[in-house]
Each structure stands twice: as structure tokens, then as C-alpha cells.
Amino acid sequence: MQTQVGIIGAGPAGLLLSHLLYLQGIDSIILEKRSREEIEGTIRAGVLEQGTVDLLNAAGVGERMMKEGHTHHGIELQFNGKRHRINMHELTGGKKITVYAQHEVIKDLVAQRLKDGGEVLFNVSDVSLHEFETNEPKIRFKVEGEEQEISCDFIAGCDGFHGPSRQSIPKTIRTEKQQIYPFGWLGILTETAPVNPELIYTNHERGFALLSTRSPEIQRHYLQVDPKDDIANWSDDRIWSELHERVDTEDFSITEGPIIQKNIVSMRSFICETMQHGRLFLAGDAAHIVPPTGAKGLNLAVTDIQVLLHGIVEYYQSGKTEVLDQYSDICLRRIWKAQRFSYWMTTMLHRNQSHSPFERGVQLAELDYVASSRSAATSLAENYVGLPMEIPGKKSTNLSMLSI
Numbered sequence: 235m236q237t238q239v240g241i242i243g244a245g246p247a248g249l250l251l252s253h254l255l256y257l258q259g260i261d262s263i264i265l266e267k268r269s270r271e272e273i274e275g276t277i278r279a280g281v282l283e284q285g286t287v288d289l290l291n292a293a294g295v296g297e298r299m300m301k302e303g304h305t306h307h308g309i310e311l312q313f314n315g316k317r318h319r320i321n322m323h324e325l326t327g328g329k330k331i332t333v334y335a336q337h338e339v340i341k342d343l344v345a346q347r348l349k350d351g352g353e354v355l356f357n358v359s360d361v362s363l364h365e366f367e368t369n370e371p372k373i374r375f376k377v378e379g380e381e382q383e384i385s386c387d388f389i390a391g392c393d394g395f396h397g398p399s400r401q402s403i404p405k406t407i408r409t410e411k412q413q414i415y416p417f418g419w420l421g422i423l424t425e426t427a428p429v430n431p432e433l434i435y436t437n438h439e440r441g442f443a444l445l446s447t448r449s450p451e452i453q454r455h456y457l458q459v460d461p462k463d464d465i466a467n468w469s470d471d472r473i474w475s476e477l478h479e480r481v482d483t484e485d486f487s488i489t490e491g492p493i494i495q496k497n498i499v500s501m502r503s504f505i506c507e508t509m510q511h512g513r514l515f516l517a518g519d520a521a522h523i524v525p526p527t528g529a530k531g532l533n534l535a536v537t538d539i540q541v542l543l544h545g546i547v548e549y550y551q552s553g554k555t556e557v558l559d560q561y562s563d564i565c566l567r568r569i570w571k572a573q574r575f576s577y578w579m580t581t582m583l584h585r586n587q588s589h590s591p592f593e594r595g596v597q598l599a600e601l602d603y604v605a606s607s608r609s610a611a612t613s614l615a616e617n618y619v620g621l622p623m624e625i626p627g628k629k630s631t632n633l634s635m636l637s638i
């Protein structure tokens with residue numbers, strides 16, 4: 235098999251890259267270890283930055299998102315039993331976020347790729363990367379038990395945190411930095427109407443809680459728990475009772491409904507420096523993980539892809555490798571800022587039981603400062619809606635500047 239870009243992983247990063255390359259007349263093949271049903275059914279992110287929404291629209295895959303997604307102009311912070319609204323729209327000169335589930339983005343991208351005749355190979359196994367230090371990288375894999383090989387010009391490692399791409403970069407070349415948090419998120423999907431027009435982030439003595447949404451019928455809520463806790467310890471009654479304890483106020487009580495899904499995820503910040511070796515480029519969770527508190531993971535994957543797209547298009551149009559050579563540095567500069575924001579939101583909002591009374595006092599003062607200072611609220615807002623993505627020497631990062 236022969237293609238221009240071999241892509242490992244059909245998450246948001248891999249699918250979007252393949253679609254954007256197609257729009258530029260560049261071929262790719264995606265290798266995905268799971269089935270189409272599995273990737274379209276995995277519940278994960280839901281908050282899309284303005285830039286992500288703009289890109290999906292510009293790429294012609296935003297129609298359903300615009301119909302079914304929900305625009306939010308602000309978020310609410312709750313601490314000491316009181317709510318405080320951060321008006322992101324006003325503080326950022328009109329920017330907003332859109333709540334549209336990651337698996338819906340995946341469905342839209344898969345459908346578009348298949349409609350356009352794109353090659354997405356599901357259920358592959360034994361994926362391995364070869365010769366990416368040369369100009370003729372290869373990917374070997376098995377499909378239906380049969381060994382296959384793809385020869386390509388570039389490999390995009392979009393295979394998430396546990397995929398083989400990052401591990402293929404020699405250990406002497408990459409540096410990995412990480413922070414493990416003593417917090418886990420117990421997430422539920424529940425069949426109820428939205429409990430609030432905007433997301434509510436709560437810092438409570440018993441732990442963090444987040445009230446979020448997915449659609450007019452399905453809501454997504456989270457509780458801070460011990461990351462080693464077993465979901466079997468959490469009956470539906472216990473989950474609702476804990477949510478009431480943490481989020482109810484004098485004039486608000488959370489609406490209960492049937493819980494249709496529940497799980498516990500642990501939280502980490504992780505970054506791999508470098509994101510490139512030879513003709514292998516890492517994008518998305520393959521290169522970095524953020525705790526979900528800042529809602530940045532999917533959005534970071536999208537901005538990595540934008541930079542990679544610019545680099546690959548430049549290469550095929552002019553033979554230049556200016557952007558590709560700087561891919562890692564360009565991406566990491568923005569990723570570190572998203573890491574800082576996600577770390578800050580996580581430490582500000584979660585209850586750390588090892589904190590001294592003094593540290594707890596500082597945490598509450600920080601929340602009070604964000605809620606009462608326009609400058610502090612603006613800093614939160616501009617990071618939450620998404621920092622600009624800049625490519626040195628490029629006036630615009632829009633798709634329109636990439637002529638076919």
C-alpha cells in the first residue's frame with residue numbers, strides 16, 4: 235500500500251487530519267485498532283473552543299454541530315455555597331464555547347471521510363513504525379490476521395496516550411514530564427433535562443463537582459473521587475446524594491434521573507518533548523495529556539493538526555520544510571500554556587485533603603479573586619475559550635490561506 239501520509243489512530247486528531255489533507259488534495263490512510271462502533275460510542279470530551287468550532291465549520295463538517303451543539307457564553311464558579319458567573323463572551327470580545335460531544339464529532343468526521351472515499355481501516359492490530367528517520371517511512375500492521383505494509387512520505391502518530399507512535403521515538407531523544415494528581419473524576423451520563431444554562435464548577439469541602447451537559451435529554455456530571463476507588467462502590471443513590479451535598483444551594487437542587495453510564499478516570503498532566511522525530515509527527519493525546527478540568531484535550535489535538543497540516547501542505551506545494559522543522563516548538567509553546575491553565579484550574583477547584591488550613595484558605599481566596607477581579611476573570615476566560623494559535627511567518631492559520 236502506498237499513500238502520502240500514514241495516520242495511526244482514528245480519534246479527533248487522526249480523522250480531522252485525514253479530512254483536512256483530503257481538502258488539500260493530499261492522500262492519507264488511517265489505521266485504527268478499534269471498530270467504528272467503538273470509536274463512535276466512547277464518551278469523552280464535550281467542550282469545543284471557538285477555534286475548534288470555526289475550523290470544523292470551515293472544513294465543512296460543522297453542520298450537525300451547529301444544529302445540535304449548544305453555545306455557552308459563560309461558566310459559573312461555585313464556592314462557599316455561592317455562585318459567580320464568568321461572562322466569557324463579554325471578557326473576550328465576543329468569543330464563546332460550544333458543547334457538542336466528542337463522539338458526535340467523531341461520527342461526523344467518519345461519515346465525511348467515508349463519503350469522500352477516504353481509507354479508514356478499522357480493527358487493525360500489531361501496528362509498528364519503521365524507517366521514519368529516512369524519506370520513506372513504513373507502517374506495518376495486521377488486518378484480518380494478514381500482515382500489511384504502508385509506504386508513505388510522513389507518519390502522523392495520532393494514536394492517543396497508549397499508542398505505539400510515541401514509544402517509537404528513541405528514549406534518548408524524547409523527554410517526558412508529568413504530574414499525577416491525587417484526584418479522580420467519577421463521570422455519569424443521566425437522562426434528564428439540563429440543570430442550568432451553563433456549566434457549574436463547584437469547589438466544596440467534600441470535593442469538586444462539575445455539572446455539565448451533552449444534549450437537551452442527556453446530562454454529564456462529575457464528582458471528584460479517589461482515583462483508586464472502584465465504581466462498584468458507587469450506587470446511583472450514593473452518587474445523587476453526594477451531588478446534592480456538593481452542588482445544592484439555598485435556591486437550587488440538582489434534578490435526578492436514570493444514570494445510563496458511570497465510570498472513574500484518574501487525572502494526569504503529561505507532555506512529551508519532542509513531538510517530532512524524522513518524518514514521524516505526534517499529535518493530540520499521543521504527545522500530551524491534560525486533566526479534563528480545563529476542557530483542553532480535544533482542542534489541543536485540533537491545534538496540533540492545524541500546525542501539521544500547514545507544514546505538510548507547505549512541503550507538497552513548495553518543497554519547503556520550514557513549518558515541519560519547527561512543528562514541535564510551535565505546538566509545545568501553546569501546549570505548555572494549556573498545561574498551565576489546566577493545572578491551575580485543577581488545583582484551584584479540587585479539594586486536596588493533604589492541604590493545611592492555610593493552603594485551603596489560599597485556595598478559597600484565589601477563587602474569590604477570580605470571581606471578583608475583572609483582570610483575573612479575563613485571564614480565565616481567554617484561556618477557557620482558547621488562546622490563539624500562531625505559526626511564525628504565517629499571517630493567518632485559516633484554511634482559506636491554504637490554496638489547493
Ligand SMILES: Cc1cc2nc3c(=O)[nH]c(=O)nc-3n(C[C@H](O)[C@H](O)[C@H](O)COP(=O)(O)OP(=O)(O)OC[C@H]3O[C@@H](n4cnc5c(N)ncnc54)[C@H](O)[C@@H]3O)c2cc1C
Pocket residue numbers: 242243244245246247248265266267268273278279280281282336358361392393394395396397398421499517518519520526528529530531532533534535
Ligand atoms: C472524561 C474525559 C473528559 C474530557 N473532557 C474534555 C473536554 O471537555 N474538552 C476537551 O477538549 N477534551 C476533553 N477530554 C480529552 C479528550 O477526550 C482527548 O484529549 C482527545 O480524545 C484526544 O484526541 P486524540 O485524537 O489525540 O486521541 P484519542 O481520542 O485517544 O484517539 C486515539 C485513537 O488511536 C487509536 N489507537 C490507539 N492505539 C492504536 C494502535 N496501536 N493502532 C491503531 N490505533 C490505535 C485509539 O483506539 C483511538 O481511537 C476529556 C477526556 C476524558 C477522558
